[in-house]
Amino acid sequence: MERLLFGDNQFFGINHMSEEKARAQALRFQALEAVIEALDAAYDEGVRTFMCTTHARIASVCDHVRANPERYPELTFYPGMPYAHKYANAVTESGLLGALRRFLPDEGLLDAAMRSGTSIAKKDIEGVTTLLIDAEMRMFHGLRTPVIFLQNVVVDLLLGLGLTDAFRIFAEHVAASYGAEPGFITMNMPALLDALEELQIPNPIVCSNINKLGFRMSGGIARYERALREREFRAVAMSVFASGAIPAEEAIEWVCTQPNIESIVFGASSRANIRSTRDLVARHWTPASQASSTAPPRNGGSDRPASNRTTHSVAAVSGG
Amino acid sequence: MIRVGVVGLGKMGLSHHAILGAHPGVSVAGVCDSSSYLLDVLSKYTGVQTYDRFEAMLSEAELDAVVIATPSRSHAAMVHSALCAGLHVFCEKPFTLSPRDARSLAEFARERCLVTQVGYHNRFVGAFAEVKRLLDAGAIGRVTHALGEAYGPVVLKPAGRTWRSRRTEGGGCLYDYAAHVIDLLSWYLGEPQRAGGTVLRPVFSREIDDEVSGTLYFSEGHTAQISVNWSDESQRKMSTRITIWGTTGRIYVDRQECQVYLRDTAALPTGYGCGWNVRYTTALTSPVGFYLRGEEYSAQIDSFVHRIETRQPDGLNGFHSAAVTDNVIAMMLADAKDGHAAPREHASSPGARAGRQRWLRSWRAAKVPGAA
Numbered sequence: 001m002e003r004l005l006f007g008d009n010q011f012f013g014i015n016h017m018s019e020e021k022a023r024a025q026a027l028r029f030q031a032l033e034a035v036i037e038a039l040d041a042a043y044d045e046g047v048r049t050f051m052c053t054t055h056a057r058i059a060s061v062c063d064h065v066r067a068n069p070e071r072y073p074e075l076t077f078y079p080g081m082p083y084a085h086k087y088a089n090a091v092t093e094s095g096l097l098g099a100l101r102r103f104l105p106d107e108g109l110l111d112a113a114m115r116s117g118t119s120i121a122k123k124d125i126e127g128v129t130t131l132l133i134d135a136e137m138r139m140f141h142g143l144r145t146p147v148i149f150l151q152n153v154v155v156d157l158l159l160g161l162g163l164t165d166a167f168r169i170f171a172e173h174v175a176a177s178y179g180a181e182p183g184f185i186t187m188n189m190p191a192l193l194d195a196l197e198e199l200q201i202p203n204p205i206v207c208s209n210i211n212k213l214g215f216r217m218s219g220g221i222a223r224y225e226r227a228l229r230e231r232e233f234r235a236v237a238m239s240v241f242a243s244g245a246i247p248a249e250e251a252i253e254w255v256c257t258q259p260n261i262e263s264i265v266f267g268a269s270s271r272a273n274i275r276s277t278r279d280l281v282a283r284h285w286t287p288a289s290q291a292s293s294t295a296p297p298r299n300g301g302s303d304r305p306a307s308n309r310t311t312h313s314v315a316a317v318s319g320g
Numbered sequence: 321m322i323r324v325g326v327v328g329l330g331k332m333g334l335s336h337h338a339i340l341g342a343h344p345g346v347s348v349a350g351v352c353d354s355s356s357y358l359l360d361v362l363s364k365y366t367g368v369q370t371y372d373r374f375e376a377m378l379s380e381a382e383l384d385a386v387v388i389a390t391p392s393r394s395h396a397a398m399v400h401s402a403l404c405a406g407l408h409v410f411c412e413k414p415f416t417l418s419p420r421d422a423r424s425l426a427e428f429a430r431e432r433c434l435v436t437q438v439g440y441h442n443r444f445v446g447a448f449a450e451v452k453r454l455l456d457a458g459a460i461g462r463v464t465h466a467l468g469e470a471y472g473p474v475v476l477k478p479a480g481r482t483w484r485s486r487r488t489e490g491g492g493c494l495y496d497y498a499a500h501v502i503d504l505l506s507w508y509l510g511e512p513q514r515a516g517g518t519v520l521r522p523v524f525s526r527e528i529d530d531e532v533s534g535t536l537y538f539s540e541g542h543t544a545q546i547s548v549n550w551s552d553e554s555q556r557k558m559s560t561r562i563t564i565w566g567t568t569g570r571i572y573v574d575r576q577e578c579q580v581y582l583r584d585t586a587a588l589p590t591g592y593g594c595g596w597n598v599r600y601t602t603a604l605t606s607p608v609g610f611y612l613r614g615e616e617y618s619a620q621i622d623s624f625v626h627r628i629e630t631r632q633p634d635g636l637n638g639f640h641s642a643a644v645t646d647n648v649i650a651m652m653l654a655d656a657k658d659g660h661a662a663p664r665e666h667a668s669s670p671g672a673r674a675g676r677q678r679w680l681r682s683w684r685a686a687k688v689p690g691a692a
Contacts, residue, residue, distance in 0.1 A: 013556055017600045019574050026556075125361060156612045160338025162366040187611035191342065215602050218611040245602035 001049070001147065001205070004281055005078060005236070006042040006274075007267040008052040011035050016243035025269060032060050041271035043075060045278055051078040051265050053151065055086075059139035066142055080149035080185055081136040129166055130173045137178065147205060148174040149183035156188055164195045171201050181205055183236070187216055190223045193231050203232050207265065210237035212246050212254040228260045238265045249280055256284035322628055323349035325383045327374050327398065329358050332412050332439065333389035335612060339621050340387065342610035346625055350381035374398060378405045385435070385628055388412060391483040392490025396421040403428055408435040410624045414499045414649060415642035417490050422646040426639035435627045437620065437635070438642035440503040442560060444616035444623070446604030447578045448504060451562065451571055455508055457589045459582060460566030463509060466544040468501035472558035474550040478524045485525060492528035494520055494649060498548040500560055502652075503645040505536060505544045508564065511644050512536035512544070518655040523551040534652055575614075576601045 009015070013026030029035050039050060039061065052058045058079075065072050137148070150170050158166050171182035182204065186192040189208035196204045210228075214221035216239060228235060237258075241251045255264060264281065268274045324346050326337045333353070340346045352371040353359055359370040371377035378386070378401060385408035388398050396416040402409045403425065415438045416422045429436045442448045454460065474496070475485075483489035484496060506512065518534035532548040550558075561574040568586035572579040580597040582588060608618035620637065627635045 016576065017602055018577050019559060019561075022556075125365065153613060156610075157334065157338050160340075160342040160610065160612060161334070161362070162341055162368070163362070165365050188342070191610065213602060214607060215605075216607075216611060216615075218607065219609055220607060242602050243600075245600060 001234070001236070001263045002047075002076075003263060003285060004047045004278060005049045005051040005263050005265040006039070006047045007238070007265045008050070008055075008058070010267040010269050011038070011057070012053070012055060016239070017245065021244075028269060032057070032064070035061060036064055038269060038271075038274075040071075042268070042274050043072060045271065045274050047274060047278060048074045049076045049078055051080060051149070053083045054079055054081045054136045054139065055083040062139050062141075062143055076144045076146060077140055078147045078149060078183065079137065079140055079145055080151050080183075081133065082151060082154065084151055084153040125163075125166060126169050129169045130177075133170065133173055134177070145178060145180055147183045148178060148180045149185050149205075149207060152185040152187050155184050155186045155192065159186070159188060159192055159195055164199055167196060167201065168199050171204075183207060185238070188218045189235075190219050190227045190231075193227055193233055196233075203234060205234045205236060205262075207236035207238055209239040209242075210235065210255060210258060210261065211240050211242045212251060213242045215239060215242035215245065225258070228258050233260075235261045236263045236265060237261050240264055240266065248276065252277070252280040253284045256281065256286075321345065321347045322384045322625060323347050323382055324385045324387060325350040325352065325377050325381050326387045326389065327352040327377065328388065328390035328412070329353040329355065329362075330389060333387070335617060336387045336389055336410075336621065338612055339610060339618050343621065343625060344609070345629065349383055350377045352377045374401065378402065378407070383407055385410065385624075389439075392495060393417055393483075393488060395490075396425065399425050400428070403432060403434060406432065406434070408624075408628050409639075410437045410439070410621070411639075411642075412439045413503070413642065413645075414438075414490060414495045415639065415646050417495075417646075419643060419647035419650045422639065422643035426643050429639055430633065433631075433633050435624065435631075435633055435635070436639040437624045437627075437637045438639065439620065440500065440637050440642065440645070441614070441616040441620050442500055442504055442575070443507060443636055444619040445575045445601075446606065446615070447573050447575055447599070447601055448562075450578045450599055450604050451564070451573045452507060454571060454578075454580065454589060454592075455564070458587050459569060459580070459589050459592065460564065460571060461568030461586065462540075463542050463564055463566045465542060465565045466505060466509060467563040468505045468544055468546050468548075468560075469562070470497045470501050470548045470550075470558060470560040471552040471555045472497065472550050473553045473555055474558075475524050475530050476551060476553055478526065485528060487528050492520075492525075493530050493548055493550045494532045494652065497550045497558065498532040498546060498652075499645060499649060501546055501548055501562070502536075502648045503642070504560070504562055505546075506641070506644050506648060508562070509538055509542065509544060510540075511538075512648055512651070513539050515648065515651040515655040518652045520653070520656045523549070532652070534655065536648065575616075578604065 010025050011029045013022040015022035015025060065075060158164060167184065174180045174182050184192060184204060185207045187209065189206055192206060209216040210224060217224045237255050240255045241248060255261065266277050268277060322345055324340050326333055326340065326348065329337065329351060337348060337351060340348050348368055350369045350371055351362060352374050354372065356372060359372065362368050363370045369381060386402045387410045388395060389412040390398060392414050395411050396418065399409050399411055409429070416425065484491040514537045516535045516537060520529035521531045522528065523530035530549065530551040532546060534546050536544045536546065559574060561572070564571045569580060569582040578599045580592065582592060582594055582597065584594045605615050608615045608622065610618055612618065623636060
C-alpha cells in the first residue's frame with residue numbers, strides 16, 4: 001500500500017464536525033467534473049490510490065477512468081463496500097429481506113439465482129454474501145483493485161453480533177475472485193483485531209480512526225496505541241485530523257510517530273490541500289520518526305528505512 | 321453479567337443487539353423475531369438463543385432486562401408483559417401510541433422499582449446535551465421561542481411496504497421523525513401545554529404523513545415551531561436541528577455542532593464569551609467502549625445497563641419523560657384532526673389516576689399478544 005491514500009468523504013457531503021461544511025462540499029462536488037478535477041490533482045501530486053465507497057457516483061468516476069487509460073496509468077482503487085446508507089434506506093422501506101432481494105443481481109444470471117436460492121433456503125450466508133460483493137464490485141470492472149475494504153458500519157455490526165464468519169467469507173471471496181487483499185474498516189480496532197485473530201486471518205489490513213485527540217477510537221486511545229505496538233496487522237489511519245479539530249501539522253506529526261502505520265487516508269478538496277498534506281507527511285514520516293516508534297519486529301522494525309516500507313498511508317475515509 | 325433479551329430484529333433491534341453483544345457487562349440471552357430466516361442465520365452463525373414468541377423468551381430465557389424494538393403499536397403490550405415479569409425495559413421510540421398507556425406503564429414500572437428507558441438517543445448526543453446544560457445555567461436568559469427541525473430521505477416515492485407506512489402500526493413522519501424533535505423540545509423547554517396549527521401532510525405516502533408542521537405552546541408563554549419532513553432527498557441522512565432564542569442569546573444545535581451567541585447581558589457559562597461561540601462534536605462527545613453508527617446509541621445502552629447495575633430506576637429518558645412526548649404527539653394528532661388543540665389530561669389529576677388503575681387492571685388480565 002502507498003503511504004497516502006486519497007479518500008472520498010468530501011465528495012459526498014460527509015463532514016463529522018459541521019453540517020454547513022458538509023453541504024458546502026456537497027455543492028462543490030455536485031458535478032462529476034469537480035470530483036475528477038480533485039482526483040486528477042491528487043494523481044498529479046503523486047497520490048495515486050483512491051479509497052472510495054461503492055456510491056453510485058463512483059461508478060461514473062470508474063467509467064471516466066476506463067475511458068481515459070492513458071491519463072491514469074498508475075491509478076489504483078481501494079473499494080470500500082457497501083455504501084451503507086443505500087442499504088439502510090432500503091431496509092427502512094422494504095424490510096431486511098426485501099432490501100437483500102433488491103440488491104441481488106436481477107439480470108437472469110441463472111448461476112446467481114441458484115446461488116442465492118440455495119443459500120437462502122439453507123440459511124447459508126456464504127452465497128448471499130458473495131453475490132452482494134460481486135454486485136458491489138461490478139462498477140470496478142477492468143480497474144486495479146488490489147485491496148477491497150468492508151465498510152465500518154457492516155464490520156462493526158457483524159462484530160457486535162458475533163457474526164464474524166462473514167469476515168472469513170469476505171476475505172476468501174475477494175482473494176479468490178478478485179485477487180485482492182481483504183481490508184476491514186472499523187471504529188473498534190482492538191476488538192476487531194481479536195476477532196480476526198480468532199478467525200486466523202493473518203496480518204490483516206485494518207483501517208480505523210487514529211488521531212491525537214482519540215476521536216472515535218473506541219475503547220480509548222491507550223488501547224489503540226498498545227495495539228499498534230503489539231499486534232500483528234497492517235494499520236491504515238483515517239480521521240487523522242479528527243475532522244479538522246487538530247491542526248494539520250500537529251495531526252500529521254503525531255500520527256507519523258505511531259508505530260506500524262502503513263498508510264494514511266485523507267480527504268481534500270483542493271490541490272493546495274492535497275499538496276500540503278503530502279508535504280507534511282513527507283516531512284514527518286522520516287526514518288527518525290519511525291525509529292522513535294517501536295514497530296513490531298515482523299514489519300522490519302525501526303531499523304528499516306521508511307522508504308523501503310510498503311506500509312503507512314493517511315486515509316480520510318471515515319465512518320459514522 | 322446482566323442477561324438481556326432483544327425483541328424485534330429490524331434496523332434498530334439489530335443495532336441494539338450488536339451494541340449489547342459487545343458490552344462487557346451484558347450477555348444477550350435471547351433474541352425474538354417473527355422472521356424465522358433471520359433467527360436461523362443468527363442461531364447458526366452466532367449460537368444466540370432464538371425465540372419466535374415473546375412470551376416464550378420471557379418465561380424461558382431467565383432475563384434481567386429486555387430491549388423492545390418491534391413496530392410501535394406492539395410496544396405497550398410487550399412493555400406491560402415485561403414489567404409483569406419483573407424485567408427492566410428499554411423500549412424503542414415512540415414509546416406507545418396512547419398517552420394513557422404511556423403514563424400507566426410509567427407508573428407501573430415506578431411502583432415496581434424497575435429501570436425504564438426509551439430510545440430517544442439525541443439526549444445522549446454531546447452537542448444536544450450541551451444545550452441542556454446551557455439552558456439549565458440560564459445562559460440565554462428567558463427563552464422566548466424555539467424552532468425544531470428534522471429532515472431526511474426516507475419516503476421519496478409512492479411505495480413502502482413495511483409497518484412504517486401504516487398509521488395504525490405507528491408509522492409516519494410524526495411518530496418516526498418529529499418524535500425526536502418533540503422529545504428534545506420537551507427536554508429543553510418543559511412540557512408543552514397545547515399544540516396549535518398542526519398540519520400533517522402526505523407527500524408521497526397514501527396513509528401517513530410525510531410532512532409535519534405546527535406550534536407548541538408552553539406555560540410561561542414561549543412557543544416552539546416544528547418543521548419536519550422525511551421526504552427530503554437533499555439530506556444524506558436524518559438531520560435534526562434546534563434553534564432557541566432567549567433574552568440574552570441564541571443557540572443553534574445539530575448533532576455535529578453547537579453555535580451559541582451570547583449578549584453582553586448574558587450570564588456567561590465557563591468557557592463561553594460574549595458574541596459567537598462554537599463547540600464541535602469532536603470536543604463534546606465522550607468516547608464509548610464500542611461504536612456503531614454514533615456514540616449516542618452505545619451511550620444510551622451504557623446508561624441503561626449502568627442504571628440496572630446500580631439500581632437507579634430514575635434517569636435520562638425514563639418512561640415518564642417519554643410519556644410527555646407521547647402526549648405531545650397525541651395533542652398534535654388531535655389538533656391536526658380537529659383544527660384546534662385537544663385539552664390535555666394532566667398526569668396527576670384524580671381522573672387520570674382512576675383511569676390508569678382501571679386500565680392496568682384490565683391489562684393485567686389481558687392475554688399478551690405475540691411478537692411483531
